[in-house]
Amino acid sequence: MDVLSDLLHRARVGNTEVRQLIQRPPWSLTFAASGHPALAVVAVLGGPAHLRLDDAHTTKVPVPEGGIAVVKTTGGYTVADSPTTPPQILIEEGCKVVLDHSREPGALRNMGPRTYGDGLPGATTVLRGSFVLHGDVGERVLDLLPPVAVVPAGSRTSAALHLLTTEAARDEPGQDAVLHRLLDLVLVLALRAWWAAPGATPPGWYHAMIDPRIGRALHALHNDPAHRWTVAALAEEANMSRASFAARFTALLGRPPLTYLTDWRMTLAADALRDTDATIATIAHHVGYHDAFAFSVAFKRARGAGPSAWRRRQTMRPPPDRDNH
Incomplete structure (x- = not known):
């Protein structure tokens, strides 16, 4: 996708x-x-x-x-x-x-x-x-x-x-x-x-998506964010050398490939913590971490609180209105 x-x-x-x-x-x-x-x-x-x-x-x-x-x-x-x-x-x-x-x-x-x-x-x-x-x-x-x-x-x-x-x-x-x-x-x-349109400033991934090689790697990453991606594996998806891929990806998206992947995984994890009752270990596995402790460390670095504490904060907020108007 x-x-x-x-x-x-x-x-x-x-x-x-x-x-x-x-x-x-x-x-x-x-x-x-x-x-x-x-x-x-x-x-x-x-x-x-x-x-x-x-x-x-x-x-x-x-x-x-x-x-x-x-x-x-x-x-x-x-x-x-x-x-x-x-x-x-x-x-x-x-x-x-x-x-x-x-x-x-x-x-x-x-x-x-x-x-x-x-x-x-x-x-x-x-x-x-x-x-x-x-x-x-x-x-x-x-x-x-x-x-x-x-x-x-x-x-x-x-x-x-x-x-x-x-x-x-x-x-x-x-x-x-x-x-x-x-x-x-x-x-x-x-x-x-x-x-x-002329003068528009689209997000970095928009340019990356229409790049024939980087777009393939980005598509693969979003299709399976839990996969054990490495820069070499993503470069292979793009049919590029590891160094050339990393440089091109960073230039287009403003961050290195694995940093982008971690950020996206933390976004998915935050929504899973907010919206489901799944265990921390289950969510960790779902976003690509086979070690719940490593996931917790990464999540706290990204969100300023560990998964359990972050989830407790979210339960105190009102849910979104599910009726559009």
């Missing part, structure tokens, strides 16, 4: 949710802070929009027609037809709250499955999908992006959005599975487009 697929697969919590608004201007939707790390995909079809992050700087970002905004939803944000349109509807914990009583907001009118608005000529379609993330792997996913990344319309993203908007309005057997996969597709295509 490649790095991005592995990260998204391991970081996800709960079911994917997709909703769309088909509304003539003026319109405005405010999404409250979820309280948990999350990603949202906001696509605008049929007209431009503006996205405002409710941070200390009240950042305002235009989203062009056909564009996609990938938002780190650790805080609240508003999507509107114009930056001057006042908030009309607040979406909080899956419920709609009217903020502007001067007119009946179209976002309250149910047009069909997962679809709201008036649907009249001249309407803009805003499609939003959300992913709740969890654990240390979830934090890694969030670290890949700025607070909001806007991707302009493209042939590949437009085709995927057309499929997603069509399916969002249906209610047939297997619909949730279809929406889940289509939203994954839109997210991955948006991330690819963002990182390929």
Whole structure:
């Protein structure tokens, strides 16, 4: 499994949710802070929009027609037809709250499955999908992006959005599975487009993945992190000399191969300690340590506390909300 697929697969919590608004201007939707790390995909079809992050700087970002905004939803944000349109509807914990009583907001009118608005000529379609993330792997996913990344319309993203908007309005057997996969597709295509744009600063492993030789080694490492990897074995996967492989890997990812491997193993171990009741020895074996003591030493070096103490701390924290909104 490649790095991005592995990260998204391991970081996800709960079911994917997709909703769309088909509304003539003026319109405005405010999404409250979820309280948990999350990603949202906001696509605008049929007209431009503006996205405002409710941070200390009240950042305002235009989203062009056909564009996609990938938002780190650790805080609240508003999507509107114009930056001057006042908030009309607040979406909080899956419920709609009217903020502007001067007119009946179209976002309250149910047009069909997962679809709201008036649907009249001249309407803009805003499609939003959300992913709740969890654990240390979830934090890694969030670290890949700025607070909001806007991707302009493209042939590949437009085709995927057309499929997603069509399916969002249906209610047939297997619909949730279809929406889940289509939203994954839109997210991955948006991330690819963002990182390929001029001036982008993608993570080191992105360049490593598309390197024909280093990519093979990285793929093998993520496919079986518990394997007793050595630099020589990874170099063999890459069909390179040990020295050349180590130098190239370090240049692309900013750390030596075995340091990267240890860091990834500790990330997997942290999530296993948080999410399961497995013994320390079982988790150690699962992430590639046949000696629980050696694992405990490595984990304490990485996380500042031994596995047992770290696990006790996590049990005192509230679990993530497994219902997307």
